[in-house]
Amino acid sequence: MTDDVRTDEEQHEQVEPDVDELESVRKERDELLDTLQRLQAEFDNYRKRVARDQQSLVTRAHERLVKELVPVLDDLERALEAAHAHEEAELEEGVALVARSFADILRKEGVEEVPTEGRFDPHVHEALLSQPSEAEEGTVIEVLQKGYRLGDRVIRPARVVIARGGD
Numbered sequence: 001m002t003d004d005v006r007t008d009e010e011q012h013e014q015v016e017p018d019v020d021e022l023e024s025v026r027k028e029r030d031e032l033l034d035t036l037q038r039l040q041a042e043f044d045n046y047r048k049r050v051a052r053d054q055q056s057l058v059t060r061a062h063e064r065l066v067k068e069l070v071p072v073l074d075d076l077e078r079a080l081e082a083a084h085a086h087e088e089a090e091l092e093e094g095v096a097l098v099a100r101s102f103a104d105i106l107r108k109e110g111v112e113e114v115p116t117e118g119r120f121d122p123h124v125h126e127a128l129l130s131q132p133s134e135a136e137e138g139t140v141i142e143v144l145q146k147g148y149r150l151g152d153r154v155i156r157p158a159r160v161v162i163a164r165g166g167d
Helices: 002-085 089-108
Strands: 111-113 125-132 140-145 148-150 153-156 158-164
Touching (some): 002 089, 002 148, 125 140
Antiparallel strands (some): 111 148, 140 158
16 A cells, blocks of 8 residues: 555656646747747838838939939920020920920929929928019019929929018
C-alpha cells in the first residue's frame, strides 16, 4: 500500500512540473505572438511610408519638369502677342497652334492657371505693384505674369498689380 501512495505522490509531482512547463510555454507563445503583431504593424507603417515617399518623389520630379516648361509657354504667348501686333497672320497662326498644344500638354499633366479675378491671395499671387484705383483695395487689377499650380501646389504665383486705397 505504501507503494501505491508513493506512486500517487510521484504522479502528482510529475503533473505539477508539466503544468508549470505548460504555463511557461503559453507565456512564451503570448510574448512571441505580441512581438509578431508589433512587427506586422511596424511593417505596415513602413510600407505606407515608403509608398508616400515614392509618391512624393514622383510629384517633385513632375513639379521640376513643369517649372521648366512654364517659361516656354510664356515665351510662346509673348511671341504670339508680338506677331499679332505686326499682323503677320501665318506666323501668328503657327505660334498660336504651338501655344495651344503646349498649354494642352500642361493641362493633361495637371497644370492649372492660378485664378486672378477678385481679391489678392498671398498664397497664389505675388503683388509687384499697387496702384490707386476705383476698384476695392486689395483687388487684382492687372496680371503681369500668369501663375500656375500643379494639383494643390503653386508652381509659380501669378504676378499682379493690386488696387490701393485712395491717396
